[in-house]
Amino acid sequence: MSISPGRSPSSANDIGILGEDFVAQWLQAQGWTILHRRWRCRWGELDIIAQQGAEGAEGAGGAEGEISSTSLSSLSPLSPLSPLSPLSSLSSLSPLSPLSSLSPLSSLSPLSSLSPLSPLSSLSHLPRCTSAPMPYIVFVEVKTRSQRNWDGDGLLAIAPQKQAKLWNAANAFLAAYPEKAEYPCRFDVACVGYQRRSHKLSQNAIAFDSHSSIRANGYSLILRDYIHSAFDR
DSSP: OOOOOOSOOOSHHHHHHHHHHHHHHHHHHTTOEEEEEEEEETTEEEEEEEEESOSOOOOTTSSTTOOOOOOOOOOOOOOOOOOOOOOOOOOOOOOOOOOOOOOOOOOOOOOOOOOOOOOOOOGGGSOOOOOOOOOEEEEEEEEEEESSOSSTTTGGGSOHHHHHHHHHHHHHHHHHOGGGTTSOEEEEEEEEEEEEOSSOSOTTOEEEEETTEEEETTEEEEEEEEETTOOOO
8 A cells, every 4th residue: 555646735624644555554564454544333432443463365377276377398309319328248156155153142131120101291381272362443533633633642532422432333334244253353553643844845746754644746745653552341
């Protein structure tokens, strides 16, 4: 997933989308799979729905187990075999010398008595084999705010009423995709800060400063905080 260059953001909605694009790309860099973006239902919108801990990504190069075959070049004709030369006559075998008499075996010494075996220790100290953890379905709420904001980088906007809407929307998603309903789920919050750059690289320039910051469309964005399991019901 990449942030598409375009016109400079001119509204809070445009900047919010730019922040969501940034977080989605950051999650993919952490190895997560993005399932949906801006998934809407009657209860509202889920910014990002991601899966942490992939079950096995499908390859982009074709079906699994498919073997590409190359055409074999035609074989060149075999050259005729040369005639075999006649075998030389075998020389007569020399007579075998008689075997020497075997010496008698010495008497075997008696076996010493075996010491008793010590009792086996319990196996409780051995580590138990655990199965691989199930992947998480993560509903990510993205809040993009300027440096001087009044709602704690967007955290104050996630009031109990907003949390209830996110819960209802998540339940609607799981109902629409029942194959994901058995996975453990959680709600994360990503706080993105932005500011307009003082010098313009170009109108549509995109550049990365690090894994947690980006310059795009005349703005600098930074991931100020990422909160796992930000709220629960």
